[in-house]
């Protein structure tokens with residue numbers, strides 16, 4: 133492969149060469165102008181044999197307006213990589229309908245089969261807008277965005293999986309019509325969020341319509357097929373429809389709180405002794421319209437950490453009688469029963485329905 137290293141600003145605070153924990157090579161962005169056929173059968177955990185690290189592929193296509201795709205920002209979420217392999221295989225021997233800028237993210241974490249390797253900064257918290265701009269990962273994402281800024285972009289799609297029981301859904305950082313039209317290509321369930329910061333979709337939303345898609349658990353063919361359908365629809369689309377998306381065409385929700393378990397607290401899902409004993413079917417609450425009072429489990433005197441999207445002084449949970457109960461109506465998302473996911477990210481999110489104008493809507497009981 134012809135490698136053309138992107139010029140990059142390596143001036144860190146102390147002027148030292150950027151190095152990535154856990155990698156013996158200097159940590160920088162690799163760039164190629166094609167995907168060799170051999171890569172189209174390489175599973176995500178084996179990519180490290182072929183790619184030096186995070187890699188950007190600039191693939192020419194017929195239509196102007198490039199589709200930006202990012203996959204494997206989390207190393208154990210391989211649906212995006214499998215989807216782009218399928219798309220490129222199907223297009224083999226023909227020009228792509230439009231150009232693709234493909235970012236393959238955390239190759240080192242994919243090798244280890246984990247979201248993020250110990251010592252690494254989360255690849256989907258390191259984009260411009262991040263709370264930690266001085267990490268080596270943030271420098272790489274700045275390089276990626278610099279290339280994206282020089283490219284006429286049509287849209288951006290960042291492809292993820294999650295660990296709990298969730299429907300497939302798209303997330304947006306803007307409720308402008310083109311962003312919602314792009315999300316609607318994936319499905320009618322759309323989540324608007326402002327936190328966490330440093331995510332790919334928030335950085336790319338400044339340049340073009342941008343979404344993150346959550347394709348369910350990794351390793352499930354239906355998730356790959358759905359991502360393939362989305363990518364092919366975005367490649368084929370000439371332009372976004374002129375008519376605005378109607379309220380009835382979309383289930384739009386807004387994340388208003390991120391729920392975390394304090395780092396020093398213990399947790400269980402099987403009733404065994406812990407600071408937080410969550411119900412075993414916690415992730416089955418995802419996307420259900422819950423009323424205040426629904427229990428997430430019991431506690432031994434500790435409190436969950438809640439990061440609120442607004443400064444509203446409000447209680448999110450009621451801890452009376454040793455129970456962890458919702459203190460207000462909410463629709464949870466990404467609640468997980470995987471303790472590793474809780475440690476590396478969060479327990480889950482709380483949402484409510486919003487209208488196209490961003491205002492909260494009354495719950496629709498179903």
Ligand SMILES: [Zn+2]
Pocket residue numbers: 205206209256292293
């Ligand atoms: Zn992810």
